[in-house]
Amino acid sequence: MTETVLDVRDLAISLCDGPTPVAAVEGVNFSINRGEVFGLVGESGCGKSLCALALAGLLKAPMAISGGQILLEGRDLATLPPREMRHLRGNKVSMIFQEPMTALNPLMTVGDQIGEMFVLHRGLTARAARMKAIEALEQVQVSSPERRINAYPHQLSGGMRQRVMIAIALACDPALLIADEPTTALDVTIQAEIVELVLDLCRARGTAVMMISHDLGLVARICNRVAVMYAGQIVEQRSAGDIFTAPAHPYTRGLVDALPRLGRRLERGQERLTEIGGVVPAIRDFPQGCRFAPRCGRVTPECRAAPVSMTDLNKGGRVRCLHHV
Amino acid sequence: MKAGANLYVGGGIILLIAVLAIFAPLIAPYDPVTSANLMYAEEPPGAQFWLGTDEQGRDIFSRMVYGARISLFIGLAVQVMNTAIGVSLGLSAGYIGGWWDEMVQGLTNLMLSIPTIVFALALMAILGPGLLSLLIALGMTDWAYSCRISRAQVLTQKSLNYVQSARTMGFGPLHVMFRELLPNIAGPLIVVATMGVGSAIMAEASLSFLGLGVVPPNPSWGGMLSSAREQLMVAPWVAIFPGLALFAAVLGFNLLGDGLRDLLDPHGKGRK
Numbered sequence: 001m002t003e004t005v006l007d008v009r010d011l012a013i014s015l016c017d018g019p020t021p022v023a024a025v026e027g028v029n030f031s032i033n034r035g036e037v038f039g040l041v042g043e044s045g046c047g048k049s050l051c052a053l054a055l056a057g058l059l060k061a062p063m064a065i066s067g068g069q070i071l072l073e074g075r076d077l078a079t080l081p082p083r084e085m086r087h088l089r090g091n092k093v094s095m096i097f098q099e100p101m102t103a104l105n106p107l108m109t110v111g112d113q114i115g116e117m118f119v120l121h122r123g124l125t126a127r128a129a130r131m132k133a134i135e136a137l138e139q140v141q142v143s144s145p146e147r148r149i150n151a152y153p154h155q156l157s158g159g160m161r162q163r164v165m166i167a168i169a170l171a172c173d174p175a176l177l178i179a180d181e182p183t184t185a186l187d188v189t190i191q192a193e194i195v196e197l198v199l200d201l202c203r204a205r206g207t208a209v210m211m212i213s214h215d216l217g218l219v220a221r222i223c224n225r226v227a228v229m230y231a232g233q234i235v236e237q238r239s240a241g242d243i244f245t246a247p248a249h250p251y252t253r254g255l256v257d258a259l260p261r262l263g264r265r266l267e268r269g270q271e272r273l274t275e276i277g278g279v280v281p282a283i284r285d286f287p288q289g290c291r292f293a294p295r296c297g298r299v300t301p302e303c304r305a306a307p308v309s310m311t312d313l314n315k316g317g318r319v320r321c322l323h324h325v
Numbered sequence: 326m327k328a329g330a331n332l333y334v335g336g337g338i339i340l341l342i343a344v345l346a347i348f349a350p351l352i353a354p355y356d357p358v359t360s361a362n363l364m365y366a367e368e369p370p371g372a373q374f375w376l377g378t379d380e381q382g383r384d385i386f387s388r389m390v391y392g393a394r395i396s397l398f399i400g401l402a403v404q405v406m407n408t409a410i411g412v413s414l415g416l417s418a419g420y421i422g423g424w425w426d427e428m429v430q431g432l433t434n435l436m437l438s439i440p441t442i443v444f445a446l447a448l449m450a451i452l453g454p455g456l457l458s459l460l461i462a463l464g465m466t467d468w469a470y471s472c473r474i475s476r477a478q479v480l481t482q483k484s485l486n487y488v489q490s491a492r493t494m495g496f497g498p499l500h501v502m503f504r505e506l507l508p509n510i511a512g513p514l515i516v517v518a519t520m521g522v523g524s525a526i527m528a529e530a531s532l533s534f535l536g537l538g539v540v541p542p543n544p545s546w547g548g549m550l551s552s553a554r555e556q557l558m559v560a561p562w563v564a565i566f567p568g569l570a571l572f573a574a575v576l577g578f579n580l581l582g583d584g585l586r587d588l589l590d591p592h593g594k595g596r597k
Contacts, residue, residue: 056493061423090495103486107508117494168494 005175005208006055007031010068011078013050013232015283017062024063024283025050025232029310032176032208037199039223039240040212041255045280047232048212052178054078055210056095057085073175091121094169096198098181100162104153110137110164111149117171136167140197159190166198173205180212195222216259220244228252231280231291234310238317248313248324251276251292290321298323332584338577342570346393353387357544360384367560377562379552385563388544389570395545396574399459400526406464407525408518411471416502416510418472419479429472436469441524442531449537459538463528471517478510512589516582523578530571546571 011028014021025047032038040048053059055070057077070077072092077085097103104113114136115129124132130149137145140163153161162182169177179198183191199222202209213219219226220240227237228249236249247253254276278295287293289304296303303322310318345352354375365382368374376385418429436444445462452458482488483506491505532538533547541548546567553564 058489058492086495086497088495089493095490095493097486097490099486103490105487105491105505105509116496120495120500165490168490 002033002036004031005034005036005073006210007071008051008055008068009071011051011054011065011070012067013047013054013059013063014066015062016064016066021064021066022283023066023232023286025054026067027310028068028229028234030227030234030237032210034175034208035203035206036225037202037209037211037223039219039226040210040229041214041216041219041226042229043214043280046229048229049180051229052095052180052210052212055176055178056089056093057082058089087121090117090169090174091172092174093176093178094172094174095178095180096162096165096169096182098184100158100165100185103165104161106153109150109152110156114149114164114167114171117168121172132171133167136171137164139170139201140164140167142167158186159194162186162190162194163197166194166201170201170205170207174207176208176210177202178210178212181214182211183215183218184213191218216244216255228255231286232283233291233320235292235320236317237310237319238313242315242317246315246325248317248319249292249321250296250298250323253325254295292321329584329587331580332588335577335580335582335584338573339581342393342397342574342577345390346397349390349394353384353390355384355387357383357388357391358542360387367556367563369560370562376566377560379549379563380556380560385549385566388549389546389567392544392546392549392567393570393574395456395539395543396526396529396571399456399463399529400522400574400578402460403463403467403525403529404518404522406460407466407468407521408471408514410465411468412475412507412514414468415472415475416479416506419476420483420498420502420506426476429476433469433472436466441467442528445528445532446535446537449532454537454540456539459529459532462532463525467521467524467528470521471514474513474517475510478513479506482506482509513586516586516589519585520579520582523575523582526571526574526578546574 008028008030011025012023013025015024028051030038040051042048050059050063054065055077057080059065065078068078072088077088080088104110111130111133114133115126118124118129118132119126134145134149137148142148142160142163156164182198183194186194195218198209211219211223223240225237226240226243227234228243228251229235230251236243236247236252238248243252244256247256254274257274258276260273276295281287281291281294287304289306290296290308293299293303300323308320308322310320312318313324360383362382365374365378366380368378370377374384374386376389378384379388414429418426444466448462448466449458452461488501488505491501529538529545530547530550533545534551536551539545539548549567550564553567556563
């Protein structure tokens with residue numbers, strides 16, 4: 001039986017620096033099951049990272065959660081007091097970032113940084129935490145962990161640092177791991193290794209993973225289900241296979257068409273990759289109706305008239321479009 | 326000047342003064358207070374009294390060696406207090422922000438607008454002369470620079486991922502401020518604090534010169550200068566040597582601060 005770890009209902013995040021709050025993200029609904037890998041894709045500025053920060057309770061003013069629920073194992077994180085939220089962070093919800101170069105404290109040995117997690121969340125002594133840190137480094141496949149534990153971050157390569165980050169993030173067996181573009185800053189050859197490592201460790205522990213990325217190829221390969229975000233809304237949510245073979249939303253179709261694929265040029269006889277014209281509208285300039293309307297090829301007057309809601313697709317999944325495929 | 330020379334010259338001067346201060350009873354040939362003997366008043370420097378004697382016949386070298394204890398102790402203690410206050414305020418203001426930041430900044434500007442010595446004078450007038458009041462008066466009035474610098478450093482550091490990731494892993498604000506941020510901004514703060522010791526020694530001397538610092542007959546460089554004022558024409562050595570000591574101490578701390586800055590600042594490494 002599948003057990004829901006995270007259930008996000010109607011999440012809205014607003015920018016509250018003007019006279020009236022402006023919704024930067026709204027109507028976000030998704031859930032992640034135990035051991036599942038859920039992908040959140042979209043271009044820069046569409047609200048992916050805001051969602052991730054909201055889940056970790058780390059939104060900074062002027063951004064704030066303005067509605068909805070974030071249920072982690074049944075507890076609503078959106079209304080949790082900061083002290084309890086802090087206790088959950090690192091313990092139940094963990095996060096890895098895209099920049100392993102700066103994500104570690106440059107003045108502490110990696111052993112101390114991993115060990116701190118056990119001291120903080122498990123109440124271990126420094127000595128016991130050190131042993132656990134060695135174990136944790138071993139699990140992320142760092143060679144000779146007894147020696148590496150005394151290394152400072154600048155002595156390690158980017159891939160090594162990201163492994164250390166993973167060790168820190170998974171130290172306390174969190175229920176949910178948020179991976180915010182964990183491989184963007186790494187060499188292509190190391191990207192695959194790191195992703196495999198994260199997936200293996202999470203599968204073994206039953207940790208749910210929310211993979212935030214704009215790398216569609218990566219998401220297609222590793223995720224079970226995928227949500228595509230555009231301008232602060234989820235526009236399509238499907239199983240990973242379907243979303244790439246038969247995208248329903250014109251935006252998703254645009255994204256998939258913009259992907260270079262081996263041999264495709266020959267197949268279709270086209271000269272260049274298709275792009276989506278225009279740019280994502282700014283938060284304050286979101287259109288009244290469908291937010292993708294200004295850039296959409298299938299737009300009709302009714303698209304612009306009123307906000308579009310999510311509809312169920314026959315083949316499973318949901319889409320936010322009046323004229324979906 | 327060759328890179329690193331500042332550090333060694335400054336460090337050397339401070340080390341010399343520190344050795345004199347620590348081993349004062351072994352080094353000083355006479356007692357600084359009870360050796361008064363009017364038969365030997367205002368002797369010029371010579372074999373018996375290396376640096377001469379003052380108007381009460383006390384050996385100037387001995388008094389200077391004991392005076393180094395006061396100067397060094399006050400300088401260091403005052404700077405520890407100032408740095409503790411300044412860094413705590415600056416660190417929290419930069420990290421927490423909001424109304425607290427506004428308030429700390431206002432207070433810092435207020436402190437900067439009043440000359441330290443005037444503020445300290447006013448406090449001394451209220452507290453009365455003595456070592457403890459001197460510590461309080463100087464230790465609470467010169468923290469504005471360390472506050473500003475730590476705040477500015479925190480602002481540049483706090484957006485870096487390691488701070489964000491520490492928060493993500495569930496560490497509280499105190500841990501993030503003192504365990505993550507403080508070590509990473511310590512470089513510039515050490516420089517400011519070192520140079521501040523020089524100004525604190527100077528401030529102590531000024532207050533003692535005005536009769537508000539160390540109570541006579543206890544030897545302090547400022548106090549010695551003050552009582553030497555009247556014999557400046559007949560016995561200039563009474564003023565010259567404590568003045569030189571003061572000069573050397575302040576120069577020493579400033580050179581040390583400069584040297585530390587060159588050492589700790591990664592951008593300065595390639596520069597001549």
